[in-house]
Amino acid sequence: MHVHLRMDWFNVFLKVWILLAIIIFPVQLFITAPYGRHFNTKWGIGMPNQWGWVLMESVSILMMFGFFLFSIKEKSTVAWFLFILWIAHYFHRSFIYPFRTHTRLKKIPISIVGSAIFFNIINAGTNGFYLGYLENYDENWFFDFRFVFGLLLFMIGTYINITSDNYLIGLRKKNEDTYSVPSGGLFNYISCPNHFGEMLEWIGYAFMCWNLPALGFCVWTMANLIPRAKSHHLWYKKFFVDYPINRKAVIPFIF
Ligand SMILES: NC(=O)c1ccc[n+]([C@@H]2O[C@H](COP(=O)([O-])OP(=O)(O)OC[C@H]3O[C@@H](n4cnc5c(N)ncnc54)[C@H](OP(=O)(O)O)[C@@H]3O)[C@@H](O)[C@H]2O)c1
Numbered sequence: 007m008h009v010h011l012r013m014d015w016f017n018v019f020l021k022v023w024i025l026l027a028i029i030i031f032p033v034q035l036f037i038t039a040p041y042g043r044h045f046n047t048k049w050g051i052g053m054p055n056q057w058g059w060v061l062m063e064s065v066s067i068l069m070m071f072g073f074f075l076f077s078i079k080e081k082s083t084v085a086w087f088l089f090i091l092w093i094a095h096y097f098h099r100s101f102i103y104p105f106r107t108h109t110r111l112k113k114i115p116i117s118i119v120g121s122a123i124f125f126n127i128i129n130a131g132t133n134g135f136y137l138g139y140l141e142n143y144d145e146n147w148f149f150d151f152r153f154v155f156g157l158l159l160f161m162i163g164t165y166i167n168i169t170s171d172n173y174l175i176g177l178r179k180k181n182e183d184t185y186s187v188p189s190g191g192l193f194n195y196i197s198c199p200n201h202f203g204e205m206l207e208w209i210g211y212a213f214m215c216w217n218l219p220a221l222g223f224c225v226w227t228m229a230n231l232i233p234r235a236k237s238h239h240l241w242y243k244k245f246f247v248d249y250p251i252n253r254k255a256v257i258p259f260i261f
Contacts, residue, residue: 013140020132020218027222027229034233041114043185043241052113059104059114062122066096066130073134084143084153088215091160092133095207103171108178129226132219141217156213163206166192170200187246194250195258197242198235202256205231232256 040046041055052058074081074089081089147153170192177186192199205228212224235256242249255261 016132016135016140017218020222023128023132024218024222024225027225031229031232034229035236037233038237039118039230039234041118042109044237045113045115047115049115049117052115053119055109055112055114056104056107058116058119060100062119062126063096063100063104065123065126067093067100069127069130070096070134070137073131073138075138077138079139081137082141082143083145084147085137085141087148088211089137091211091214092130095164096130098168106172107175108182110182112182125226125230129219129223133215133223136215136217136219152213152216156210156215159210160207160214161210163203163208163210166203167200167207168203170198170203174200185245187242187249189250192258194253196235196254196256197239198231198256201231201235202258205256232261236261 038044040049041058045052070089070092074085173190173193174188177188178184188197192202196202205224208220208224208227212220214220232255239253239255
């Protein structure tokens with residue numbers, strides 16, 4: 007009875023959360039989030055970029071850890087597997103990625119860090135709550151088509167995301183304000199393969215979990231990254247007159 011009641015409220019909350027992402031998406035397409043190359047002080051004062059990333063992304067680890075490890079429910083092997091994938095992604099994103107970027111002297115608006123913290127509290131919180139308290143995967147789920155397909159997408163997405171971020175980080179040879187036109191591989195088709203890879207990862211994760219919290223995170227990731235890639239794409243076209251005209255923003259041949 008209690009579990010059912012909890013599930014009902016949880017599902018209503020998630021449906022509203024997903025609807026919000028869908029409603030906000032067209033608006034976000036016309037807003038440029040002011041961090042990285044688009045940094046400005048219109049959204050308030052900034053803090054050191056690398057520490058901003060540590061702060062906003064490590065919240066995802068804390069929320070997932072908190073809900074998953076403090077729940078006394080006995081977890082399935084599948085839940086442990088999904089938990090480890092989440093922690094591995096966010097360990098890299100919080101503690102390795104920021105210190106590999108050449109952005110030591112750059113700033114990120116505190117308002118961006120604050121909104122990312124809010125976003126991560128809800129998304130990692132709902133995913134952690136599901137895996138810690140509600141899941142009941144059985145071992146056969148490892149062999150279900152949705153799990154296998156999702157894992158494949160997740161691995162391909164991770165590979166594309168990390169190799170593209172590495173390439174972009176390596177493009178900056180001089181000072182922190184220099185940018186060059188990326189090329190080669192997926193960069194010949196889209197301006198932002200790193201964002202494309204990240205989207206594939208969370209689409210894959212949503213298949214593997216086959217639950218509302220993972221779907222919610224996947225939808226929100228797309229609602230954030232498609233507009234960000236669009237802003238990057240327009241920025242490249244504005245600052246590089248010879249920017250390849252056939253290149254799309256983030257989805258090869260489409261957008
Ligand atoms: N799940 C989500 O909702 C979500 C949201 C946001 C980001 N992310 C992930 O976080 C990572 C970073 O995102 P981002 O939007 O900040 O990526 P980004 O703008 O593409 O930047 C990635 C790094 O490469 C540098 N860089 C990019 N293009 C460059 C160029 N043409 N020349 C020289 N240097 C270049 C950037 O420097 P500058 O910073 O100085 O521009 C930054 O250090 C990505 O993997 C993304 O998928 C996920």
